Amino acid sequence: MKKLLILRHAEAGHSFTGDDHSRTLTQHGQDQARQIGRYLLEFGPWPEMALVSDAMRTRQTCIWISHELGEKAVTPYLDERLYLAASRAMCSVINETPETVQTLLVIAHMPGVQNLSMELASPESDETAVLNMASQWPTAGLAVFDVAKPWAELDGRDAGLSQFITERNLLT
Template sequence: MGGSDAKTLIVLRHAKAGWPEGADDHDRPLAARGHEQAPAAGRWLRENGLVPDGIVCSDALRTRQTCVWVCEQLGELAPTPYLDRRLYEADAARALSIVNETEEGVRCLLVVGHMPWVQNLGMRLMSLDSDQDAALAMTEHYPTLGLQVFRVDKPWAELDGRDAALTHFVVPGR
């Protein structure tokens, strides 16, 4: 594993959300702290040379707002995000099926979503050659703005389980 054909999958949980009175879950905005922390994810990606050429984002307000902050930090390198309603209230299998739809020309894919599927997807995908410290950190606690980075050595459509190496789990800005 790890050849020159390797692709990158980045799975990002949205930043800290608020719960204003009368708002349903889908329409929950980022809290003030979320607006402060979300740009750190875009900076971390840029500083680590992980600029996505594809972004799929849940259509919930808090994920869209997180994505806007990330794209602002990526600047002109940011691709236009695709909003996918199926990522809202998805489970890991549904989220993976959306990743499987990615065109092979996409070399670095960012998926922005929600608990619990972001963590469950990570646990499903982690191969035996994953970074053990990153794996332990991700499985023990997955806070808002938690970000997983996977090396993918097969076509997106064939990604199924235990077949992507987790290389990083970070919470940018912490």
């Protein structure tokens, strides 16, 4: 069973130049990303591949997660197609993942991460996790899916959501 981890970037500040693409993480956002990295290090699964939007806030989220993962961190693949991508576009990028990858981390933006996750969630998904994911997706929210089919065939209602992790979950 493969794992798909879909993460909304950590908290970002406002752009002083008006360029959304270059927004950076706040101190709180850096802390959120490190917290997700520590969670993955302790409980897994460890990503074997990371697809990351090329926006500054997603890249920085990945950097702080990688810092916590240490030698278990992977080199991210920056993909401009994930920047503010719609759910179908995000799914198309995921479909290109090599079958040798067993755990894939995708770091992107709202509303694409939430829309895609809702579309992927199969009837076998954890009901509480789906309801939490549907109601609100905070910064650094992480959906963990079990995927039984090839990446290229993933298209909707075919991945079991096992967990929806937020900062609030990690603090309790």
